[in-house]
Amino acid sequence: MTPFANALLAWFDRHGRHDLPWQHPRDAYRVWLSEIMLQQTQVVTVIPYFQRFVAKLPSLRDLAAADEDTVLALWSGLGYYRRARFLHKAAQLCVDQHKGELPRDFDALTALPGIGRSTAGAILAQAYGLRHPILDGNVKRVLTRLHGIVGHPGEREVEKQLWLRADEHTPAERTADYTQAIMDLGATVCARTRPLCAACPAQADCVAYRDHLTTQLPTPKPGKAIPTRSTVMLILRDAEGRVLLQRRGTQGVWSGLWSLPEAEDSDSAWREAQRHAQIDDAQSLTAFMHVFSHYRLQIQPLLFDHAAPARVIADNADLRWYAATDLPALGLPAPVRSLLTGLPERTESSLTNEEN
Structure with missing residues (x-):
């Protein structure tokens, strides 16, 4: 286990989020649903949507059997509605091809619509305890600052470096907790603006903190006029x-x-x-x-x-x-x-x- 992972897990035990609704129970369906909802959306916004969704459609089979209007009505207000349609289609494919469950195999999981490499890793790590790295927006920000990686995270070469770092730090033990911990750190401490560096367990090893680059990293995406x-x-x-x-x-x-x-x-x-x-x-x-x-x-x-x-x-x-x-x-x-x-x-x- 790397020093960063060890320090992060110790921080998580004291300060991490342990009471999120998709953690009780932390099964594959609830983890998957939360990961899709959390794409480009903050936790505080997602929680009431998640609770309404699982109250109406408590299982993957319930989601697969629902009509599209029901799914979209439950999603209405979260935006990026393509996520909801992919979620619905993936549930139907799981019923048809995987006996009504999300597969534990990485390739089979990423073959489902709307499930990319990071989302698949989050499901496998948190629901099944399997060692797979993740690289969502929060994790990109943490690793970019920790290692002083320059360049927009969306660029291929930069993202490749970040995946290598993500894999390096992901431990074989307590993988589910580590996955939640690094997302929590990015969301609550290593924030986009005004990061709370004094509360960060990685402060001593953080290149951005050492070199006063926390406001410059991650490198912003090149500006483009919005029509x-x-x-x-x-x-x-x-x-x-x-x-x-x-x-x-x-x-x-x-x-x-x-x-x-x-x-x-x-x-x-x-x-x-x-x-x-x-x-x-x-x-x-x-x-x-x-x-x-x-x-x-x-x-x-x-x-x-x-x-x-x-x-x-x-x-x-x-x-x-x-x-x-x-x-x-x-x-x-x-x-x-x-x-x-x-x-x-x-x-x-x-x-x-x-x-x-």
């Missing part, structure tokens, strides 16, 4: 208070989720609305910005109240009129859910077609 796009979201609401939703395609953001029909501008929004319902007027609601990892989306909601549904909708599986009571069971993007739950009461129109 802004715009869209008009159509809120068609009928006399019964139902809203027209459209299931998005399999590509792009929010794929597979129920969302609102969209248009490029107000004129095309009117034309699109008239395809789905008889409308008389509209109300322009407050515009807002939603930020994705690679672009910003300026959203202008346009409310068409008292819309009379067109009959053709009944023949389209990806268009449905839903009552407010139906929404909790649907997979909706977080900004769309917030928009629908905050709709004003039905009123007479404030914006006519002619005015538009």
